[in-house]
Amino acid sequence: MNRSLLGKSLVVAAVCLTGGLLWTGVGRGSAPAKQSTDADTDTTAQLVTKVTGPDPGVFGTSLEGAAFDAHGQLYFVDTTAPAGQPKLMSLDLTTQKISDLYTDTSSMLNCIGFAPDGTMYLCDLKGRIVKFDPAKSTLTNVLTKLGHSAIVPDDMAIAGNGDMYIADYQGSPTAPTGRILVHHADGSTDIALKGLAHPNGIVFTPDQQSLWVDEDLSGKLDHVAYQLSSPAATTPIATEHTASYLNLGANAYSDSLTTDGQGNIYMAVYGAHEVLEFNSAGLRIGRVEFPDTVPHVTHVAIQPGTNRAFATASGPGGGYIYTFQALAAAPANAPNGG
16 A cells, blocks of 8 residues: 655546546645644533443443434444343434344444445444344344455445445554455445554545545544555555544544534544544544543434534443534435444
């Protein structure tokens, strides 16, 4: 993978991927932007409801995957729920009623994504992407490995043409074996990008021209687009450009990513009871603070057509849904979060 930046004079070609997605080059001729050091709190999240009590195990409760479908229904998962306890749930924002949709004895569901036809897909940290059938309340395997290589799907972003981009949660700063996989709508799967250290959150820019990815072990927010690797190259390749280096603290890690309709990015931070806000260039512009009692903030979703943001957060007391005002509205009639 070529991480070098291109010269300012280079005209970057655009390319249509096999699934029809158009990407362009970014980050030409500039150094990676540093995160703002302004520690002032811009927004305070407000509690909506408590979802569950403490889960057993070393990690405790880990509520995850907040996601709205195109109709504005909020879904989320409990990654650490024990066998028989609810693992996929929904919340009625009017009545605050929680509906239990699925459980089993072994899965560790960690993210939710909606295809253009409304089908729900989920990541299972046990090594698979699954499809949920709400009528039967069952999961069907969609992807369990790439060739002979195991996968650890942590998050996904689904394009308008049905292609699914998956953060393969592997690697470390000294052995960056993490990948971004693309599971095409036709059923084939490729590696879009290699050389990452625990890629966690992944989300499209609003125009679906590129992706934002964070690496929770190297503390980076990366912009990924197809661009030329050198002035002599003729074929664009997936290229990572680090937009922001993160200073989160010793026990905090970047988690899932979400964008609004203006391209602002919302990064949940696991271990620091906060959501960091970045503009469309990847520069930090704000912070949302959560109570110290819920340090594990994992995912933000913005209700379609509004700027009402909702986040999954957990702590020693259990798992909760919080809300705050996003910087801009999410597009109407389109899924958000996951």
